[in-house]
Amino acid sequence: MSQTQPLLETQSISKLFGSVIALNDVSFSVRPAEVHCLLGDNGAGKSTLIKILSGVHQPTEGTYFFEGEPVSFSSPREALERGIATVYQDLALIPLMPIWRNFFLGLEPTKGWGPFKRFDADFAKKTVREELLKMGIDIRDPGQAVGTMSGGERQSIAIARAVYFGAKVLILDEPTAALGVKQAGVVLKYVVQAKTRGLGVIFITHNPHHAYAVGDRFTILKRGRTLGTFTKDELSREEMIRLMSGADELEAISHELEEIARREEAQDQQLAQLDQQLAKTLEELEEDTGRVQ
Numbered sequence: 563m564s565q566t567q568p569l570l571e572t573q574s575i576s577k578l579f580g581s582v583i584a585l586n587d588v589s590f591s592v593r594p595a596e597v598h599c600l601l602g603d604n605g606a607g608k609s610t611l612i613k614i615l616s617g618v619h620q621p622t623e624g625t626y627f628f629e630g631e632p633v634s635f636s637s638p639r640e641a642l643e644r645g646i647a648t649v650y651q652d653l654a655l656i657p658l659m660p661i662w663r664n665f666f667l668g669l670e671p672t673k674g675w676g677p678f679k680r681f682d683a684d685f686a687k688k689t690v691r692e693e694l695l696k697m698g699i700d701i702r703d704p705g706q707a708v709g710t711m712s713g714g715e716r717q718s719i720a721i722a723r724a725v726y727f728g729a730k731v732l733i734l735d736e737p738t739a740a741l742g743v744k745q746a747g748v749v750l751k752y753v754v755q756a757k758t759r760g761l762g763v764i765f766i767t768h769n770p771h772h773a774y775a776v777g778d779r780f781t782i783l784k785r786g787r788t789l790g791t792f793t794k795d796e797l798s799r800e801e802m803i804r805l806m807s808g809a810d811e812l813e814a815i816s817h818e819l820e821e822i823a824r825r826e827e828a829q830d831q832q833l834a835q836l837d838q839q840l841a842k843t844l845e846e847l848e849e850d851t852g853r854v855q
């Protein structure tokens with residue numbers, strides 16, 4: 563296992579929302595040139611953890627280190643300035659704008675100065691093409707509207723953008739959730755590209771196959787607690803699927819269902835007995851009435 567210093571690390575982080583314990587004593591880290599998958603069921607606390615890492619929330623307890631120093635980000639902008647970029651599933655891209663405009667949105671390159679300062683469109687178009695090519699994406703026309711691109715391509719642009727603007731840590735919250743098999747494959751390829759370029763990637767997914775394809779380490783959250791961090795050598799694909807799918811819980815549910823079925827069967831038997839008794843009583847009654855008449 564690599565002994566590189568983590569880029570980012572949390573020690574015993576907890577987060578409370580009123581009385582809801584979203585995270586409880588979670589220690590987590592990501593190193594340069596590593597893909598660390600964050601896994602767990604709905605409501606496990608994955609988004610809460612990355613919101614702390616990206617400066618949206620502050621932890622209630624615990625310490626957050628970035629490049630070895632304790633940090634407390636008061637906004638996502640502050641985290642981004644330190645090199646922590648987050649790509650959400652519903653991307654902050656504008657569909658009607660061309661690729662090159664989206665790429666530089668909010669960080670436009672300019673030429674000239676003072677009142678003559680203006681957006682350097684030629685530089686932007688050229689850079690977008692080059693940067694996307696480095697990620698293996700060949701766009702013919704940087705003027706193409708983002709809205710006409712596939713979901714996978716849009717994710718890729720957002721990743722390339724983060725890499726270009728110097729991100730050290732790239733956080734991806736379910737980037738493959740809404741994609742088909744082929745498009746998901748495209749995004750997974752860029753996740754690996756970002757890693758080979760030295761970034762620490764935090765990858766949230768519900769899909770164990772996507773996680774296993776690109777992950778170096780895996781942390782599994784369950785109801786706000788961590789079930790542990792495992793390297794690929796320590797966790798087989800089957801074990802990971804079992805931990806993620808909540809197989810134990812499914813088993814408990816199937817026991818419950820069997821129990822209900824057994825109870826229903828017993829009730830059916832009782833009802834059948836009652837029916838028989840009733841039929842017998844009616845027969846007897848009829849016989850009695852016959853005798854009286």
Ligand SMILES: Nc1ncnc2c1ncn2[C@@H]1O[C@H](COP(=O)(O)OP(=O)(O)OP(=O)(O)O)[C@@H](O)[C@H]1O
Nearest residue numbers: 579582583584602603604605606607608609610611
């Ligand atoms: N702003 C908030 N206020 C109150 N409770 C919150 C808030 N954000 C999250 N929670 C609660 O914290 C818990 C963890 O939520 P979180 O969104 O982190 O889960 P998740 O693992 O990302 O789930 P999913 O897979 O569904 O996205 C949930 O019980 C959720 O309701």
Ligand SMILES: [Mg+2]
Nearest residue numbers: 605608609610
């Ligand atoms: Mg979430």
